[in-house]
Amino acid sequence: MSRWRYFLMRLGLMIPVLFLVMTIIFVALRMGPLDPVAAILGPEGTGGDAVAIREQLGLNEPLWRQYLDFIWSLITLDLGQSWVIQEGRSVNGLIMIYAPRTIWLGLWAILLPLFLGIPLGFYAGLHPNSWADYLASFSGIVWLAMPNFWLAIMLLTFLRRTDGTRFDWYQIGPEIRSIIGTPPLDFIAITDGFSVLPFWFTFDLGGFLVAVKLIIPPALVLGSASMAAELRIGRTAMLETINSNYVDTARAKGLSNRIIIWKHVFRNALIPLVPIITNEAVLLIGGSVIIEYIFGINGLGALFFHAAVQGDLPLAGSLIFFFTLIIILLNILQDLLYTLLDPRVGYER
Amino acid sequence: MKGASEEMRLHDRVRSNPRPAIVWAVGVAILVLLELGRIADGLVRAGDITRIVLSLIASVPLWVGRNVAAELPGSIGMLMGNVAVIITTALLMLVIAPLILRLLPGGSIADRHNVTNTPEYRLAVDLVVVTGLLLVGFAALAYTPVGALADAMSRTIGDGVRTVGHLPTITGRETIPNEGHRLPDGGWAGTFLGLSPAWAWGIRVGVIYGYAFVALAWAWVGYTTYRSYYRVADWTPRDDSINRMRRHWWGLFGLTVVFAFVVMAIWAPSLGPVDIQHNHFQPYQHEFTYLSEDGEVESILHGSANLDTRSQGGASTVGIWSYDQYDRWAPLGTATNGADLFTVLAFGARTSLVIGLVSIGLGTMIALALSLITAYYKGLIDVLTVVTSDAIISIPAFLFVLLISVLFQQADHPIADVYDGGLLLALIFAAVYWPGLWRSIRGPSLQVAEGEWVDAARSYGQRPMTIMRKHMAPYVATYILIYASLLLGGIIIATAALSFLGLGVTHPTPEWGRIVDQGRSYVGTSAWHVSTVPGLMIVLVVTGFNALGDALRDAIDPESTGGGAADATAAGGGG
Numbered sequence: 022m023s024r025w026r027y028f029l030m031r032l033g034l035m036i037p038v039l040f041l042v043m044t045i046i047f048v049a050l051r052m053g054p055l056d057p058v059a060a061i062l063g064p065e066g067t068g069g070d071a072v073a074i075r076e077q078l079g080l081n082e083p084l085w086r087q088y089l090d091f092i093w094s095l096i097t098l099d100l101g102q103s104w105v106i107q108e109g110r111s112v113n114g115l116i117m118i119y120a121p122r123t124i125w126l127g128l129w130a131i132l133l134p135l136f137l138g139i140p141l142g143f144y145a146g147l148h149p150n151s152w153a154d155y156l157a158s159f160s161g162i163v164w165l166a167m168p169n170f171w172l173a174i175m176l177l178t179f180l181r182r183t184d185g186t187r188f189d190w191y192q193i194g195p196e197i198r199s200i201i202g203t204p205p206l207d208f209i210a211i212t213d214g215f216s217v218l219p220f221w222f223t224f225d226l227g228g229f230l231v232a233v234k235l236i237i238p239p240a241l242v243l244g245s246a247s248m249a250a251e252l253r254i255g256r257t258a259m260l261e262t263i264n265s266n267y268v269d270t271a272r273a274k275g276l277s278n279r280i281i282i283w284k285h286v287f288r289n290a291l292i293p294l295v296p297i298i299t300n301e302a303v304l305l306i307g308g309s310v311i312i313e314y315i316f317g318i319n320g321l322g323a324l325f326f327h328a329a330v331q332g333d334l335p336l337a338g339s340l341i342f343f344f345t346l347i348i349i350l351l352n353i354l355q356d357l358l359y360t361l362l363d364p365r366v367g368y369e370r
Numbered sequence: 371m372k373g374a375s376e377e378m379r380l381h382d383r384v385r386s387n388p389r390p391a392i393v394w395a396v397g398v399a400i401l402v403l404l405e406l407g408r409i410a411d412g413l414v415r416a417g418d419i420t421r422i423v424l425s426l427i428a429s430v431p432l433w434v435g436r437n438v439a440a441e442l443p444g445s446i447g448m449l450m451g452n453v454a455v456i457i458t459t460a461l462l463m464l465v466i467a468p469l470i471l472r473l474l475p476g477g478s479i480a481d482r483h484n485v486t487n488t489p490e491y492r493l494a495v496d497l498v499v500v501t502g503l504l505l506v507g508f509a510a511l512a513y514t515p516v517g518a519l520a521d522a523m524s525r526t527i528g529d530g531v532r533t534v535g536h537l538p539t540i541t542g543r544e545t546i547p548n549e550g551h552r553l554p555d556g557g558w559a560g561t562f563l564g565l566s567p568a569w570a571w572g573i574r575v576g577v578i579y580g581y582a583f584v585a586l587a588w589a590w591v592g593y594t595t596y597r598s599y600y601r602v603a604d605w606t607p608r609d610d611s612i613n614r615m616r617r618h619w620w621g622l623f624g625l626t627v628v629f630a631f632v633v634m635a636i637w638a639p640s641l642g643p644v645d646i647q648h649n650h651f652q653p654y655q656h657e658f659t660y661l662s663e664d665g666e667v668e669s670i671l672h673g674s675a676n677l678d679t680r681s682q683g684g685a686s687t688v689g690i691w692s693y694d695q696y697d698r699w700a701p702l703g704t705a706t707n708g709a710d711l712f713t714v715l716a717f718g719a720r721t722s723l724v725i726g727l728v729s730i731g732l733g734t735m736i737a738l739a740l741s742l743i744t745a746y747y748k749g750l751i752d753v754l755t756v757v758t759s760d761a762i763i764s765i766p767a768f769l770f771v772l773l774i775s776v777l778f779q780q781a782d783h784p785i786a787d788v789y790d791g792g793l794l795l796a797l798i799f800a801a802v803y804w805p806g807l808w809r810s811i812r813g814p815s816l817q818v819a820e821g822e823w824v825d826a827a828r829s830y831g832q833r834p835m836t837i838m839r840k841h842m843a844p845y846v847a848t849y850i851l852i853y854a855s856l857l858l859g860g861i862i863i864a865t866a867a868l869s870f871l872g873l874g875v876t877h878p879t880p881e882w883g884r885i886v887d888q889g890r891s892y893v894g895t896s897a898w899h900v901s902t903v904p905g906l907m908i909v910l911v912v913t914g915f916n917a918l919g920d921a922l923r924d925a926i927d928p929e930s931t932g933g934g935a936a937d938a939t940a941a942g943g944g945g
Contacts, residue, residue: 041761054781166912168863170870171886171905178893307768311867325769329776337773345765
């Protein structure tokens with residue numbers, strides 16, 4: 022099987038997967054133990070409201086009809102509306118408002134571990150069995166075992182305690198009044214009307230720095246597990262590559278160490294990191310609930326949490342479908358990257 | 371194997387050289403006698419749980435029947451409901467029948483009566499016969515006096531075991547009591563040998579862990595005895611794995627931590643400095659005595675005393691390694707509600723372990739069965755399993771678990787009440803995490819399905835079920851251990867995270883994540899220990915499981931590289 026055919030096969034397999042996901046969500050929400058209308062209205066909902074909502078959600082239709090409607094609206098990305106959290110607003114509109122905050126968090130939660138974890142791992146791999154290696158490996162292990170919610174609490178307490186000391190988190194860089202809260206993302210704005218400059222958006226450096234400063238602690242916590250994973254994988258990848266035959270060949274050819282590392286070793290060591298980096302997205306979506314809850318960020322994770330806890334099942338169901346869609350797309354992207362990066366993929370199967 | 375020949379059974383081999391086996395058995399007998407009460411107590415509990423599970427299973431047919439009757443109108447509904455009850459019962463029996471078949475001593479029923487020769491029919495005949503017998507048996511139990519007789523018999527046995535369960539044990543609270551009060555002249559009353567409560571408690575903890583580690587060591591001695599005296603083979607591939615494991619220091623560290631965690635969960639009632647029933651579950655129904663400031667010995671309710679020992683950053687905070695105002699020993703301080711933190715944490719370990727083991731056990735069963743079937747038959751069922759597992763893996767696990775647990779909790783579903791939501795959580799974890807387990811053993815099971823011995827067994831005419839069970843499962847099962855150990859860490863974190871959010875395991879069952887949540891606002895104060903200690907314990911235990919998983923991988927599959935912990939944490943991720 023050629024690698025492109027393999028890729029297409031994987032792509033084709035995503036269609037039944039997507040249908041099954043929609044079916045699972047449908048079964049959980051419409052056939053599960055909790056009646057959606059009772060969840061929305063709470064125990065003291067009145068009869069008239071219940072009938073109206075039941076009608077509007079289409080719960081009076083036969084089950085197969087509900088199923089078809091449900092699937093169809095999800096396929097056409099018509100995600101319905103919220104019933105409790107922000108009554109009457111469309112889910113698509115809510116996602117547009119809440120998503121940028123989560124993306125901002127996720128962006129930094131991917132960037133920070135990338136620029137900390139991989140270099141540390143490569144360094145440890147280049148100096149195996151040194152003290153630096155042991156320290157990096159050990160902290161990687163502990164990092165991996167640390168629950169995010171606990172780490173977040175400890176970090177917050179530490180930062181709060183710095184108030185008034187020499188290392189005062191409130192004073193370093195741009196001044197902030199609270200460590201937690203939604204980072205202001207209005208530092209970047211699209212100007213309406215004509216602009217003389219070639220840029221059609223404005224950029225506010227001060228606001229940008231505040232947004233960065235607010236996001237660094239949660240992003241560090243959210244990225245902690247991936248950082249540990251990247252460190253470990255980076256270390257083994259580097260160790261394996263550096264001991265492989267082609268490095269010996271390159272060395273025998275008289276290539277300098279720097280060229281060997283940057284041109285040959287580095288590229289090959291990156292291959293096993295591809296799934297780690299895409300896996301991170303999954304970790305981020307799962308972890309965003311807790312992190313946004315603790316750090317008071319009004320993003321998609323917090324929205325989902327409140328929707329689930331306050332019985333806004335249509336919103337929660339739509340959001341979980343949205344997340345799943347992103348993960349499926351990321352999996353496709355990962356397969357594509359594999360197909361491009363590693364010529365061996367699909368050959369052995 | 372000295373002087374043992376291959377034809378001899380284990381029984382004969384032991385008889386020909388009994389000394390090492392007797393020495394070991396005597397050791398086991400002593401260890402069992404020391405803890406007879408606790409073992410009997412455990413049996414009673416296991417019996418209770420089995421009864422609950424059986425009654426749940428038994429209620430399924432009626433439940434299905436009710437639902438069918440409700441869907442259809444009038445008398446047709448009634449009729450169809452009854453038919454559904456019978457059909458569901460028969461189906462349940464059909465599921466149980468293969469288990470009974472395997473236990474039957476003489477093998478196939480059809481064979482003994484020469485009904486048929488073709489293997490497929492043979493199986494079908496066996497199943498039908500056993501199912502029929504089961505139905506008759508259950509009808510007899512339900513509608514004739516036989517049932518009452520069986521009930522009385524099981525009750526008598528249960529009472530006997532229960533009586534044994536009250537015997538004192540070497541690790542019991544009564545054997546080494548640490549709850550007492552100060553005497554006016556400076557000594558202690560009611561504690562072990564009149565020592566201070568801290569010392570008495572320390573000795574008890576030492577005895578418990580000493581006993582547990584001696585038992586573990588003795589199990590190892592038993593294995594080596596078997597290996598050097600009674601095993602026929604001089605060497606098996608598994609010996610190499612075990613030897614690699616023995617030299618794996620990181621893995622031994624993990625094993626020690628995991629074992630200490632398991633001991634904490636099993637001995638939780640004895641480990642705490644106070645009785646959890648008195649101190650945490652029913653604080654207003656139990657009293658204890660203390661020496662008041664006037665020099666009088668007075669008694670007070672645990673609940674009233676707890677009000678003065680709440681660790682909320684104020685003056686009432688009881689820190690680590692100290693006595694509270696009422697001279698109760700608190701090795702890890704008190705929780706925010708004034709209950710002893712160590713006691714609550716020990717039971718929290720039990721909660722985590724039970725949830726982890728139930729979910730991993732169920733998930734492993736599903737994954738193992740599916741992996742054998744898909745690897746053996748391939749084709750459509752393989753594709754279906756791939757699609758299903760891909761779909762479940764694509765849904766963000768933590769969010770899905772959160773949503774489902776909210777659904778059941780808000781609907782007040784009876785299953786959400788069992789173990790304060792613990793059982794529900796375990797079931798959801800099993801449903802969500804089996805695809806990961808299945809994937810982790812897909813490679814090995816595909817490999818083993820290609821093995822020549824499987825081909826050979828097939829050409830002998832062995833049944834597919836037997837081939838899978840005898841020739842594939844043992845090889846695949848060792849691989850599942852690796853991932854299961856790593857996943858357990860992830861499940862512990864996820865359970866704690868859900869409880870932290872106020873879902874998952876709810877009050878009063880102790881859970882580590884919920885304690886972290888309760889102490890959250892006081893981390894910056896003198897009551898910092900409430901959140902910090904459980905968090906550190908989670909880190910330690912999860913590190914232990916990760917280390918054990920890594921070591922198992924190195925021992926079982928030394929060729930493999932990387933991965934492991936990172937993948938599993940990703941699976942459990944979100945906490």
